Amino acid sequence: MTPILVIEHISRRFGGYLALEDVCCEIVPGSVHALIGPNGAGKTTLLNIISGTLRPDSGRLLFAGMPYAGRRADQILAMGIARNFQQTRLFGGLSIIENVMIGAHSRMYERPFASALEFFGLGHSEQSARTEALKTIQFVGLSAKLAARPDQLTLSDQRRLEVARALASKPRLLLLDEPAAGMNPTELAELSKLIERIKSSGVTLLLVEHHMRLIMAVSDRITVLSAGKVIADGPPASIQRDPQVIAAYLGQSDEPALHPQH
Amino acid sequence: MFEGYWASVAIFAGINCLMGVSLYIPLSAGLISLGQGGFMAIGAYLSAVLTKAGVPFAAALAAGGLAGAAAGFLVGLPALRIRGIFVMILTLGFGAIVRVFFSNYEPTGGASGLGGIPPLTELWQVAAANLLAVIAVYRIRRVRLGRALIAVDQDDTAAEAMGINLTRTKLLAFSLGAMIAGVAGGFYAHQALFIDAEQFDFSRSALAFLYVILGGAANPFGPFFGAIAVTLLPEVLRFVQEWRMTVFGLLLVALAIWRPSGLLPGLQLWRR
Numbered sequence A: 001m002t003p004i005l006v007i008e009h010i011s012r013r014f015g016g017y018l019a020l021e022d023v024c025c026e027i028v029p030g031s032v033h034a035l036i037g038p039n040g041a042g043k044t045t046l047l048n049i050i051s052g053t054l055r056p057d058s059g060r061l062l063f064a065g066m067p068y069a070g071r072r073a074d075q076i077l078a079m080g081i082a083r084n085f086q087q088t089r090l091f092g093g094l095s096i097i098e099n100v101m102i103g104a105h106s107r108m109y110e111r112p113f114a115s116a117l118e119f120f121g122l123g124h125s126e127q128s129a130r131t132e133a134l135k136t137i138q139f140v141g142l143s144a145k146l147a148a149r150p151d152q153l154t155l156s157d158q159r160r161l162e163v164a165r166a167l168a169s170k171p172r173l174l175l176l177d178e179p180a181a182g183m184n185p186t187e188l189a190e191l192s193k194l195i196e197r198i199k200s201s202g203v204t205l206l207l208v209e210h211h212m213r214l215i216m217a218v219s220d221r222i223t224v225l226s227a228g229k230v231i232a233d234g235p236p237a238s239i240q241r242d243p244q245v246i247a248a249y250l251g252q253s254d255e256p257a258l259h260p261q262h
Numbered sequence B: 001m002f003e004g005y006w007a008s009v010a011i012f013a014g015i016n017c018l019m020g021v022s023l024y025i026p027l028s029a030g031l032i033s034l035g036q037g038g039f040m041a042i043g044a045y046l047s048a049v050l051t052k053a054g055v056p057f058a059a060a061l062a063a064g065g066l067a068g069a070a071a072g073f074l075v076g077l078p079a080l081r082i083r084g085i086f087v088m089i090l091t092l093g094f095g096a097i098v099r100v101f102f103s104n105y106e107p108t109g110g111a112s113g114l115g116g117i118p119p120l121t122e123l124w125q126v127a128a129a130n131l132l133a134v135i136a137v138y139r140i141r142r143v144r145l146g147r148a149l150i151a152v153d154q155d156d157t158a159a160e161a162m163g164i165n166l167t168r169t170k171l172l173a174f175s176l177g178a179m180i181a182g183v184a185g186g187f188y189a190h191q192a193l194f195i196d197a198e199q200f201d202f203s204r205s206a207l208a209f210l211y212v213i214l215g216g217a218a219n220p221f222g223p224f225f226g227a228i229a230v231t232l233l234p235e236v237l238r239f240v241q242e243w244r245m246t247v248f249g250l251l252l253v254a255l256a257i258w259r260p261s262g263l264l265p266g267l268q269l270w271r272r
Helices: A043-050 A073-079 A096-103 A112-119 A125-139 A155-167 A185-200 A212-218 A236-241 A243-250 B002-027 B036-052 B057-079 B085-104 B123-142 B144-154 B156-161 B166-192 B202-215 B222-258
Strands: A005-014 A017-027 A032-036 A058-063 A081-083 A173-177 A204-208 A221-226 A229-234
Touching: A005 A043, A017 A043, A017 A221, A017 A229, A032 A043, A032 A212, A043 A173, A043 A204, A073 A081, A073 B156, A081 A155, A096 A125, A096 A155, A096 B144, A112 A125, A112 B123, A112 B144, A125 A155, A155 A173, A155 A185, A185 A204, A185 A212, A212 A236, A221 A236, A221 A243, A229 A236, A229 A243, A236 A243, B002 B036, B002 B123, B002 B166, B002 B202, B002 B222, B036 B057, B036 B085, B036 B166, B036 B202, B057 B085, B057 B166, B085 B202, B123 B144, B123 B166, B123 B222, B144 B156, B144 B166, B156 B166, B202 B222
Parallel strands: A032 A204, A032 A221, A081 A173, A173 A204
Antiparallel strands: A005 A017, A005 A058, A221 A229
């Protein structure tokens, strides 16, 4: 089976700092693929490169077999790769539904005639986008919060809303950057179910996360980054026993990840 | 005579409302223009030349709007690479270039101006254009483009990651605003009947900015309210005679102190 995403020899430098060095990785369609590693390992940088927010210095990216490095972030989203942000970046000037409708932006009407119809309230695209957004909001379990403004939501709900916004683009690959950060055990259990629901809807997930219990529960495969390099890649059971992985984590003074944060 | 005077004031107020809206649309995507007077001049000169050559007023207005939009597109291209205050400097420079161009361009009268423009602007036309503008600023918030403008203004990285083409969205907003300024220029020329480059100097652009800020930049009706207030106040203040502009200035200072976000409150138009 063609991997949905192939990362080939990706390197990226920030000034004198080598954030990613010759990173290679393949993601199987329909899987939940976790990307873990100590703080500063380059996980978010890699996510930014995959989603087009950053350009790689060298290397290739293939989406369903097609090279796409160098495209703009909006083109990459339209191609089928959506993401959330580690620090949530919702649009505070838009309502919850409108935030989700932004996710559908690239799939919506665009031609002048259709735009004019919608402008005068004569079309049906806006209405169907709204209905679709409501369904997505229900899918992530936020239906009860519709009356709130995005900034009135709890952090956990804001993350969920970002997931809904990303799902509204109907991606084939969803990149989630630390979706569990700051969540309590109840919220974590719900997140875990949400990830399963997304997976069973046919979307492949690439998950950057520190929360080991969640990762072990949901991932099919794990790639471990440390100091910009891939140090291990394999199914969860083998990663857990990998001496290099254990060393990379235990070598860290703030001991973040092998223990759940709550 | 009196009626004619107030009709004329109403027409100029309506033209100023259009100028306010022309600034409001790019502003809602975070693009602050100090060159709207330049787009207005292009629309004014082109439409005046066309009607003097016998072209129907409606076609001349449309041509002025299109020329404004084309100029907006060209100014918008470099403006995409820069942000905030640099967009203001760039558009300020554009306004100055247009003014200098028309004061030296002999075919449109150069420094002595362009006169003999037929009096074609009527109140109902300006009112109709404003009605369209009201619908525009109200409805744009409810459609794909309007959402994109707000998203781009608030967080362009996130907006691009969510599939919004930043270049296209910003250029569209800039061109749309410039088109409205071009149409406003067309109405202006056929009401003033004589135009010269000095009528489209920096204060013209700054006033458009003032309408929006005074009316309330967070409210789609702010530009209309601000433009009407700024146009009518000096007329209403005629009883203080030679102190008129001084009192007007003091009122603006008072407003800046007590209502810094404009006269109209922010209208978020939340929808479920």
